[in-house]
Structure formats: C-alpha cells, structure tokens
Amino acid sequence: MSLYTDLDTAPRILLGPGPSMVPPRVLRTMATPVVGHMDPQFLAVMDDVKELLRSVFVTQNELTVPVSGTGSAGMEAALVNFIEPGDPVLVCHAGYFGERIAEIASRTGAELRTLAAPWGEAFSATQIAAELRAHRAKLVAIVHGETSTGVQQPLEEISEVVHAHGALLLVDAVASLGGVPFSVDTLGADICYTGSQKCLSCPPGLAPITVGSHAVNVLADRHSKVQSWYLDLSLVRKYWGTDRVYHHTAPVNLNYALREALRVVCEEGLENVFARHAAVSEMLWQGLEDLGLTLMVSPDLRLRTLTTVRVPDGVDDAVVRRRLLHEFNIEIAGGLGAFRGKAWRIGLMGHSARPENVLALLGALERLL
Amino acid sequence: MSLYTDLDTAPRILLGPGPSMVPPRVLRTMATPVVGHMDPQFLAVMDDVKELLRSVFVTQNELTVPVSGTGSAGMEAALVNFIEPGDPVLVCHAGYFGERIAEIASRTGAELRTLAAPWGEAFSATQIAAELRAHRAKLVAIVHGETSTGVQQPLEEISEVVHAHGALLLVDAVASLGGVPFSVDTLGADICYTGSQKCLSCPPGLAPITVGSHAVNVLADRHSKVQSWYLDLSLVRKYWGTDRVYHHTAPVNLNYALREALRVVCEEGLENVFARHAAVSEMLWQGLEDLGLTLMVSPDLRLRTLTTVRVPDGVDDAVVRRRLLHEFNIEIAGGLGAFRGKAWRIGLMGHSARPENVLALLGALERLL
Numbered sequence: 221m222s223l224y225t226d227l228d229t230a231p232r233i234l235l236g237p238g239p240s241m242v243p244p245r246v247l248r249t250m251a252t253p254v255v256g257h258m259d260p261q262f263l264a265v266m267d268d269v270k271e272l273l274r275s276v277f278v279t280q281n282e283l284t285v286p287v288s289g290t291g292s293a294g295m296e297a298a299l300v301n302f303i304e305p306g307d308p309v310l311v312c313h314a315g316y317f318g319e320r321i322a323e324i325a326s327r328t329g330a331e332l333r334t335l336a337a338p339w340g341e342a343f344s345a346t347q348i349a350a351e352l353r354a355h356r357a358k359l360v361a362i363v364h365g366e367t368s369t370g371v372q373q374p375l376e377e378i379s380e381v382v383h384a385h386g387a388l389l390l391v392d393a394v395a396s397l398g399g400v401p402f403s404v405d406t407l408g409a410d411i412c413y414t415g416s417q418k419c420l421s422c423p424p425g426l427a428p429i430t431v432g433s434h435a436v437n438v439l440a441d442r443h444s445k446v447q448s449w450y451l452d453l454s455l456v457r458k459y460w461g462t463d464r465v466y467h468h469t470a471p472v473n474l475n476y477a478l479r480e481a482l483r484v485v486c487e488e489g490l491e492n493v494f495a496r497h498a499a500v501s502e503m504l505w506q507g508l509e510d511l512g513l514t515l516m517v518s519p520d521l522r523l524r525t526l527t528t529v530r531v532p533d534g535v536d537d538a539v540v541r542r543r544l545l546h547e548f549n550i551e552i553a554g555g556l557g558a559f560r561g562k563a564w565r566i567g568l569m570g571h572s573a574r575p576e577n578v579l580a581l582l583g584a585l586e587r588l589l
Numbered sequence: 590m591s592l593y594t595d596l597d598t599a600p601r602i603l604l605g606p607g608p609s610m611v612p613p614r615v616l617r618t619m620a621t622p623v624v625g626h627m628d629p630q631f632l633a634v635m636d637d638v639k640e641l642l643r644s645v646f647v648t649q650n651e652l653t654v655p656v657s658g659t660g661s662a663g664m665e666a667a668l669v670n671f672i673e674p675g676d677p678v679l680v681c682h683a684g685y686f687g688e689r690i691a692e693i694a695s696r697t698g699a700e701l702r703t704l705a706a707p708w709g710e711a712f713s714a715t716q717i718a719a720e721l722r723a724h725r726a727k728l729v730a731i732v733h734g735e736t737s738t739g740v741q742q743p744l745e746e747i748s749e750v751v752h753a754h755g756a757l758l759l760v761d762a763v764a765s766l767g768g769v770p771f772s773v774d775t776l777g778a779d780i781c782y783t784g785s786q787k788c789l790s791c792p793p794g795l796a797p798i799t800v801g802s803h804a805v806n807v808l809a810d811r812h813s814k815v816q817s818w819y820l821d822l823s824l825v826r827k828y829w830g831t832d833r834v835y836h837h838t839a840p841v842n843l844n845y846a847l848r849e850a851l852r853v854v855c856e857e858g859l860e861n862v863f864a865r866h867a868a869v870s871e872m873l874w875q876g877l878e879d880l881g882l883t884l885m886v887s888p889d890l891r892l893r894t895l896t897t898v899r900v901p902d903g904v905d906d907a908v909v910r911r912r913l914l915h916e917f918n919i920e921i922a923g924g925l926g927a928f929r930g931k932a933w934r935i936g937l938m939g940h941s942a943r944p945e946n947v948l949a950l951l952g953a954l955e956r957l958l
Contacts, residue, residue, distance in 0.1 A: 223637050223640065223641065224856075226618070226851065227621055227845055227848060229621060229622070229624055229630045230630065231622045231624075232622075232624050232625065233941075234624075234625060236625050238838065239623045239625065239626065239838060241622070241623065242621075242622065242623050247620040247621075247622065248620060249595070249841065250619060250620055251603075251616040251617060251619055251620040252596055252598060252616075252788070253598070253600045253610070253611065253616065254603065254609075254610065254611050254792055255600075255601050255603075255792075255920075256601065256603060256608060256920045256922075257607050257608065257793070258922075259912075259914070259920060261598045261599065265596070268592055271592065272592065275884075288658055288659055288662070288794065289657055289658045289662065289819060290657055290837045290839070290840065291837070291838065291840050292783065292818070292819050292836075292837040292838075293658065293819045293837075296632065296817065296818055296819045308812065320818075323603045324818045324819075326814075327814055327815075327816055327817070367667040381691050413605065415838065417623070419837060423839055423840065423841060423842040423843075424623075424626070424838045424839065424840050424842075425657065425794050425840030425842075425843055439612075445696055445698075447695045447696055447816050448665065448696070448816075448817055449660050449661070449665055449689075449692060449696055450658060450664075450665045450693075450820075451819075452660045466735075466925075467661075468659045468660070468662075469607060469608060469659050469660065469661075469784065469786060469793045470659070470793065471659065471792065471794030471840075471843070472608060472792060472793055473616075473619065473792040473793075473794075474794055474840070474843070475793075476596055479596060480595075483592065486592075487668050494887055521590065536744070545628070545629075548607070551624075551625045551628060553614055553625075553627075556835075559926060567760050576869055586601060
C-alpha cells in the first residue's frame with residue numbers, strides 16, 4: 221500500500237481483546253453524511269444513544285453518555301471527575317488494566333492506595349473490607365473483566381462492602397459489558413464505563429460511561445475544577461442533557477454507529493446475547509482443551525469474553541500469532557505484562573462471538589501447533 | 590425517528606464553523622471493516638497518516654499524529670504536555686476559543702497570565718513583546734483562525750517576538766489549517782493542532798497535532814508526569830512511533846477516513862485548495878454585501894474559512910437560522926459569547942467551500958431577509 225493507492229485491507233477475523241468485528245449495517249450507518257453537532261437531527265441521535273446505553277448498562281442513571289474518546293478516555297473520565305487532590309482512593313489491581321487505573325489515579329493528586337492480587341486471580345470481599353477498615357477511601361476502583369488475565373471479578377459482595385464503608389464503587393466494564401450478565405443498578409456501581417469497540421461491536425473511539433446520583437452529587441460538590449476540561453462531565457452533561465450547551469464537537473459518525481450497534485444488541489436481546497457468548501465460549505474452551513492446551517484461569521473465575529491460554533512449551537508465541545494473521549487472517553493477542561510470552565488472549569466479543577469464528581481458530585491452531 | 594427506525598437524516602449543506610461536509614469517498618473508506626489497532630495493516634495506515642499530516646502542516650516534525658479525540662482534546666494535549674505546575678504561561682485571547690485555551694491552561698497549575706484583545710480584532714507583535722518583557726513566559730498560546738470572530742491573526746512577527754523571549758509558540762490552527770496558507774516550519778510554531786472536521790473534511794473525532802524538536806525536549810525534560818494519561822504524548826508517540834508500544838486503541842475507522850481525507854487534499858494540492866477557498870470566500874463576501882449585510886471583520890484581518898456577518902436590526906437571529914435549516918437544509922451558526930445574537934457565522938471549510946453552496950446560501954438569505 222502506498223499513499224497513492226486506495227485503502228485496501230484484508231478483512232480479519234478479530235479474536236483479540238478488541239476491537240471486535242463490526243456488523244455491516246453498523247459500518248454502513250457510520251458512513252451516513254455528517255450533520256452538525258447541534259443539528260436537531262443529531263440531538264435526536266444523542267437522545268437515542270443515551271436511552272440505548274441505559275438498556276445495556278441496565279440502569280436508570282440520567283448521566284449516561286459516550287465519552288468522545290476510546291476506553292482509556294472513559295477510564296480517565298471515571299477517575300478525574302470524582303477525585304480531588306488529597307482524596308483517599310483505593311485501586312484494586314490484578315492485571316494490566318487495573319494497573320492502568322492506578323497509574324491514572326496517581327496523576328490526580330489522590331492519596332492513592334493500591335491492593336494487588338496475583339494475575340489470574342480475583343479479589344475477595346474480605347480482603348477489601350480489611351483494607352477499608354484500615355484506611356478510609358472515598359472511591360474504590362476495580363475491574364470487572366480484566367482483559368489482560370481473562371478473569372471475571374465477582375462484584376456483588378464487594379459492592380456491599382464498599383458501600384458499607386461509605387465509598388463510591390467505580391467498575392471498569394470495558395471487556396465485559398454486553399457479553400456477560402451485568403447490571404449497573406442491581407450491582408450498585410456508582411461509576412461504570414466501557415469501550416465502544418468491545419462487546420458492543422461499534423468501531424473504537426467512544427467510551428460509554430454511566431454515573432449514579434451519589435457520584436453526580438460528588439461531582440457537583442467539588443471544591444476544585446476537574447483537571448481535564450475535555451473530560452469534565454459537569455460540562456459534557458450540559459451538552460448531552462436538556463441544556464444543549466456547546467462543549468466540544470461530538471464525533472457525529474461514531475455516534476451514528478454507536479446508535480446502530482446498540483440497536484443490534486437490543487434487537488437480539490441481552491439474554492440472547494449472553495447465551496450466545498456463553499455457548500461460543502464453552503465451544504472455544506472445550507476445543508482448546510481438546511488440542512491439549514491449558515487455560516490460565518480456573519472455570520469459576522473465567523471471563524467468557526476473553527480467554528487466556530498458556531503458550532505450550534517450545535512454541536514461539538509470536539510466530540504462531542503471525543502465522544494466524546498472515547495465513548488465516550485471524551487475529552488473537554499475546555500476553556501483556558506478567559503474561560507476556562506466556563499466554564495468548566482470545567476474545568469472543570459481540571459480533572466476533574460466533575461459532576464459525578471459533579471453528580476457524582481451532583482449525584488453524586490445530587494446523588499450526 | 591424512533592429507536593426502532595433506521596437512521597434517516599436529511600443531508601445538510603454544512604456552512605457552520607465545522608463539521609464541514611465530507612467527500613463521499615472519505616465516508617465510504619471509513620466504512621471499511623475494522624482491523625486490530627496493532628495489525629500491520631493498521632500500522633501502515635498510521636504511517637501514511639503521519640506523512641500526509643506533515644504535508645498539510647507543512648512541517649518535518651517527527652511527532653505529528655492525530656490525537657484520539659476532537660479538536661478540544663488536541664487543545665488540551667497541546668497545553669498539558671508542555672506545562673508543569675508553576676510554569677509561567679501567556680494566553681492571548683480575542684474570542685471564544687482563545688478563552689477556552691485560557692480555561693484549560695488554568696487547570697494545569699500554570700502561573701497563568703492572559704492578554705485580551707476586543708472580539709473582531711487581532712494582536713500586534715508590539716503588545717505581546719511588551720507583555721513578555723514585563724513577565725517571562727515559558728509558553729505563549731494564540732489562535733490563528735478564531736472561529737468565534739472570523740479573525741485571522743497575523744503570526745509572523747509574533748513568532749519572532751515569542752522566540753526572542755525564549756518561549757514556546759503554541760498555535761491553534763483548528764479553523765485555518767488546510768483552508769488558508771500556513772506552514773508550521775516557516776512560521777516556527779513549536780506546537781500546533783487542528784481538528785479533523787474543519788478544512789480537512791474528515792468526520793469529527795481526531796485532532797492532528799504537530800510538535801517541534803524544542804517542545805519535544807521540553808516534554809522529555811519534565812519533572813512531573815503529564816496530568817492526563819490519555820493525552821500524554823510521551824506515551825502516545827511510543828505507539829505512533831517505531832516502538833509500537835500499545836497505549837490506547839486508536840479509532841481505527843476514523844484514521845481510515847483521515848488518511849483518505851488527507852489524500853483528497855494532497856491530490857488537489859495545497860495551492861489549489863487555498864485558491865478555491867479564496868475564490869469562494871470572495872464570492873460569499875461580495876454576495877453578502879450585495880444583500881446589504883455588514884461583515885464584522887475588516888478585510889485585512891478577515892478569515893476566509895469563517896465569515897462573521899452582522900444580524901440586521903429587527904431580524905430574529907434564531908428564526909433565520911432555523912428556517913435556513915428546515916426549509917433549505919443549510920446550516921450556518923449563531924454567535925458565541927460577545928457575538929451571541931449579534932452575528933452569524935458562515936463557514937467555508939474544505940469540501941463545503943464550493944461555489945454552489947455559496948449560491949444556495951445567498952439565494953436562501955435573499956428569500957428570508
């Protein structure tokens with residue numbers, strides 16, 4: 221490909237940790253001509269997006285909007301809006317993205333404490349309760365589906381503990397929302413965000429976030445301004461709410477795409493979506509074990525949307541991934557951090573979570589290993 | 590439109606301050622299936638985008654990338670990467686977007702000074718020299734094309750003055766880049782950003798930025814971390830550079846679109862692009878004056894890509910704009926801040942800057958006024 225040639229890419233079967241494959245109708249809708257970011261036609265799209273997002277977050281939260289950036293922008297927005305310098309904050313990390321939360325929180329002036337669990341494991345409510353008894357926190361951040369390890373963190377008891385200690389619960393649902401059962405309101409998550417390009421199967425560039433009333437009050441009662449103007453939800457909500465005060469130019473076409481991607485999810489129905497992810501993940505896990513491969517996470521903690529599998533002894537991690545991509549147009553990912561070179565990461569997210577994709581991957585792995 | 594219906598928008602003639610209209614081939618290219626953000630196919634797209642961006646910024650700067658957010662994210666990135674708490678910073682503002690720069694700078698811990706000029710006017714190098722003699726600054730920020738006033742700020746002498754005082758020059762070229770002659774390297778701008786949705790005629794969601802070697806050194810020599818992890822260019826450049834270290838998931842399809850939009854500009858050729866903007870802006874200005882309307886900015890400071898025109902006495906600003914939109918599908922914008930209710934803002938940016946659009950607008954205004 222040169223600068224003088226049209227974009228001409230081989231289509232990939234995307235079984236990495238995201239982006240996932242995007243349904244053709246979503247891509248087509250994204251290519252609708254642009255209208256202005258204050259056009260009544262676009263304001264209607266914004267209203268639809270908010271309502272559809274509430275359906276997938278399973279929440280009544282009024283402040284439910286897509287942040288105009290990728291998942292990491294959502295992560296940063298989820299932190300900087302609710303933390304002021306000197307605030308005690310607890311970040312629980314058992315993988316790469318938990319560590320990223322801690323890194324971002326460390327840049328807010330928070331009085332930051334971290335609680336670590338080994339990669340591939342989860343936190344218990346007891347651990348977190350002990351930590352909160354020893355050190356008060358205003359906000360506790362934790363990852364629901366850790367993309368780097370393939371662990372799904374149980375959250376029900378942790379939510380009770382966090383709220384019993386008067387803290388806000390911030391949940392990273394980037395890899396899990398729209399793939400496994402999850403309800404913001406049932407859980408009582410105060411702040412929760414995801415990325416458009418994971419189980420929602422919209423192209424990357426938006427980070428849906430939802431904020432409960434308690435956290436909205438914390439935002440309203442701040443003593444200092446939010447350190448990021450771009451991610452300041454007190455300004456963003458005036459644009460996305462009924463005030464319609466201009467803040468920034470929303471990514472119009474990505475919002476077209478998000479509306480359509482959310483409609484795809486809602487038309488299938490969340491229960492059916494979860495059942496499909498459950499069925500294809502069982503198929504993948506069984507198939508990998510039939511190939512003699514070892515899964516990294518015990519069945520009770522295994523995340524259906526992202527599977528980690530041990531790279532067998534004597535096998536070159538990178539060579540296998542390169543051959544999958546170049547010979548079969550299949551993308552999976554290598555390990556991050558503590559799992560680098562040790563694990564492959566196989567995503568089954570949204571539109572990618574289909575049996576034919578699992579069969580293609582298993583067939584390709586059988587030939588390559 | 591309801592949630593149950595397909596997106597179905599009337600196409601608009603976009604003559605506001607951005608987004609501008611997007612060529613069909615750019616929209617079509619954006620709808621290319623997603624590939625992974627670390628796929629060699631996407632890495633090649635990133636390299637093309639960087640090279641094409643250097644052509645339109647007219648710079649050799651290695652650090653030339655699209656920030657994964659809209660123009661305001663570019664603005665924030667241009668500030669937070671180069672300012673540390675206590676740094677003396679001078680922001681020159683003569684309009685809404687200059688004021689926004691000051692607002693964002695005020696959240697960095699900078700020792701902020703501002704210099705104001707009346708809306709509709711520009712700064713002289715003498716003014717800025719006097720200010721810098723009185724108060725040292727590490728960085729001076731100024732807007733090239735102020736979208737709220739329609740003023741094009743002359744910058745050559747100011748660049749000399751700023752550099753003579755040892756400061757970095759930060760230029761907001763959101764409304765001007767790709768519409769009027771401008772060269773980052775000839776001017777000596779140390780930091781410069783724009784938005785994808787203005788004269789480059791790509792959908793909104795990316796903010797190209799370019800950083801010269803002096804500013805790169807300032808970034809490298811920081812004592813403190815950049816307050817925004819998402820916008821931290823020392824991390825972003827490791828992903829966009831040869832290291833290819835994962836930072837965040839780039840908005841893949843928007844980068845497809847940006848590559849194509851930049852190719853459109855480069856195929857036409859910058860000189861031809863500028864000549865087209867010059868011709869249609871002359872046509873617009875003459876046509877507005879023939880209708881008896883008054884332009885807000887004197888000819889020597891008038892920005893070709895964004896024209897401000899006085900709302901005639903006795904005419905309801907909002908009614909005219911609403912009728913333009915609903916009866917003729919033409920978008921123009923109202924005034925912001927000091928110009929609210931007093932001026933209309935008419936953009937001629939990129940693919941929108943065509944004579945047939947000017948004729949449609951003039952014809953519609955003739956009927957409505």
